[in-house]
Amino acid sequence: MPFTPFHWGPGSMIGLVFFKIFDFTTLIIASVIIDVEPLSILIFNLDYPLHGFFHSFLGGSVIAIFISIAMYFLKTDVNRLMRFFKLEQDSSFKKIVWTSFFGVYLHILLDSPLYSDMKPFYPLTINPFYGLFTPEQIYLFSGLSFFIAVLVYLARLLMPHTR
Secondary structure, eight states: OTTOGGGHHHHHHHHHHTTTTSOHHHHHHHTTGGGHHHHHHHHTTOSSOTTOGGGSHHHHHHHHHHHHHHHHHHHHHHHHHHHHTTOOOOOOHHHHHHHHHHHHHHHHHHHTTTOTTOOTTTTSOOOTTTTSSOHHHHHHHHHHHHHHHHHHHHHHHHOGGGO
């Protein structure tokens, strides 16, 4: 799913349902940032697989580390912004790291069944997830997840005790 909002569905749903476990903003960013790779390849017309190194658990781990560090240093500013949406959180570095890895790996797991060029276990060249689900199933899951996320968010706004 090159640079698609579909990844926001599962990330948002999981982040809102398990708000106390995850850093919501980090999860949203981590679940979509990997698609900068295929976007860059498309924009610059690079001779490289659309779903290359960063669409592997090894490459994704590198990205998760950078996201963790950035989000930790930006957490005060991000929290100020999230306060407007009633989604402020006081997250520890440990929570941000856990969330970064979860979001990146979630992205990889959602894309792996769809794309034959993905090598999630790089340097191994296998993709045991390819074809496990149809694109329609992944898109339906992602769309339903976003719908559920909206409902959970509205419930959080209307019932303050759920925060």
